[in-house]
């Protein structure tokens with residue numbers, strides 16, 4: 001399937017996760033047949049001012065393909081400048097975050113606050129569309145709260161503003177991550193617009209992913225939490241039951257990150273991922289404790305090998 005001129009490897013794509021969608025994780029997902037990867041949300045303003053933290057989030061591997069970058073902003077002119085200045089040239093698709101529920105983002109009128117301000121949201125999308133030939137996409141939640149479910153109108157606004165696809169998380173801003181994603185509303189969106197709609201929320205198995213496409217008319221499915229500690233989930237969805245050498249996947253994750261960041265930082269960052277990678281091993285709690293208290297990469301690698309040896 002395609003988003004505008006960009007061919008996806010499969011309909012199963014990685015949904016962005018701040019703090020987790022690092023270059024190593026994304027490259028691994030891509031290696032395991034993920035249809036499209038997306039960076040975590042990056043501040044357009046941060047890029048505009050050359051903020052190191054924002055620029056670092058743009059790290060990517062050539063093998064990560066196709067790849068999208070996700071921006072958050074409330075300023076169309078800043079978006080235009082960031083695109084025209086070439087910051088995003090290495091990405092195939094430019095995505096906009098209009099669903100983040102975090103107070104510090106919402107109170108600035110960004111993320112899910114834009115669900116209440118479709119005029120500004122439209123200006124942001126139009127500013128991007130006029131500045132690039134690349135596909136511009138939008139990821140949003142179904143509404144601000146259950147009394148203001150706007151998903152269908154919002155998707156139409158995105159389409160009319162020039163977006164090439166949308167991804168809908170089936171929860172409202174106020175629901176955060178509680179309850180279940182409402183796939184009926186995602187299905188309504190899929191029926192309401194001509195551009196491809198990706199559904200998102202609570203998909204963790206091949207059966208659920210296939211059912212989502214079949215029953216709700218979405219063109220694809222975006223997976224976030226289900227991919228944590230399991231970047232091969234995308235191969236699984238395609239029916240490839242490869243024998244995964246999990247320690248080798250983890251070591252590769254380290255190796256990719258070390259190309260871009262100092263070892264100390266990589267160890268700190270990988271602690272978050274390791275909790276997910278080892279969550280199903282016997283004695284996971286003990287291993288987790290040992291791993292997160294170690295500063296030594298070789299010791300961490302030994303612990304990982306031990307953790308998985310016990311299970312084979």
Ligand SMILES: Cc1cc2nc3c(=O)[nH]c(=O)nc-3n(C[C@H](O)[C@H](O)[C@H](O)COP(=O)(O)O)c2cc1C
Nearest residue numbers: 015016017018040041097139169201202223224225
């Ligand atoms: C830790 C974490 C960070 C997230 N960061 C982002 C983000 O940067 N941009 C975004 O659009 N959504 C973000 N999300 C939302 C996810 O992309 C996704 O919409 C949500 O987790 C539901 O999908 P899932 O059930 O497959 O996890 C984040 C979710 C989690 C759990």
